[in-house]
Amino acid sequence: MSRSFTLLNSLMLTPLLGATGSLVTALGLWLMFTVVTCAFGLCMGFLRSRLAPATHLLAAIFIAATLTSCVQLLLQAWSLPWQQQLGIYAALIALQCLVLEHGGFFQTTWPERLRLTGVLGALMMTLGVLREIIGGGTLGSHLTWLFANASPDWHGWILLTDGGLRLVTLLPGGFILLGLLIAAWQAWRSTPSH
Numbered sequence: 001m002s003r004s005f006t007l008l009n010s011l012m013l014t015p016l017l018g019a020t021g022s023l024v025t026a027l028g029l030w031l032m033f034t035v036v037t038c039a040f041g042l043c044m045g046f047l048r049s050r051l052a053p054a055t056h057l058l059a060a061i062f063i064a065a066t067l068t069s070c071v072q073l074l075l076q077a078w079s080l081p082w083q084q085q086l087g088i089y090a091a092l093i094a095l096q097c098l099v100l101e102h103g104g105f106f107q108t109t110w111p112e113r114l115r116l117t118g119v120l121g122a123l124m125m126t127l128g129v130l131r132e133i134i135g136g137g138t139l140g141s142h143l144t145w146l147f148a149n150a151s152p153d154w155h156g157w158i159l160l161t162d163g164g165l166r167l168v169t170l171l172p173g174g175f176i177l178l179g180l181l182i183a184a185w186q187a188w189r190s191t192p193s194h
């Protein structure tokens with residue numbers, strides 16, 4: 001398939017902006033996306049040739065919803081605050097799987113799939129780190145959610161003692177920050193090299 005799959009033709013903008021208020025939530029959503037899309041791709045790869053065209057969409061919906069729900073339940077069992085922080089954004093992964101399946105993404109090569117997942121992960125981690133540092137003045141403030149035996153008194157590395165610019169942790173601030181990052185990327189790419 002000659003069609004290029006980038007973040008421009010995916011539905012990941014909403015989770016990208018909504019679930020990247022901190023490094024830990026960005027990491028959680030990216031891990032969920034990676035696990036669910038890989039499992040979905042494997043399941044549909046096995047079933048695609050065995051399904052009648054009329055049942056293809058219905059099977060894809062059931063598989064995507066089941067995988068997303070299972071991963072959410074596993075995350076809830078591991079760390080309830082982490083799962084609660086992801087909220088509705090984790091459920092959008094099932095919809096993203098359907099969009100990618102409809103677009104033929106899962107018929108592409110593994111390097112193309114890994115590229116999309118890597119670009120999404122890099123964007124999510126970058127936004128998560130920047131929004132946490134600028135918005136809260138800390139880094140890794142919710143890392144205790146990852147470990148069951150972690151001390152609940154640890155609040156991450158405090159970088160700014162007076163907090164930060166709270167707007168950046170909210171959805172409009174994430175949108176503004178993403179716009180600034182895209183503008184900086186475009187300006188960097190358009191500068192002629194001498």
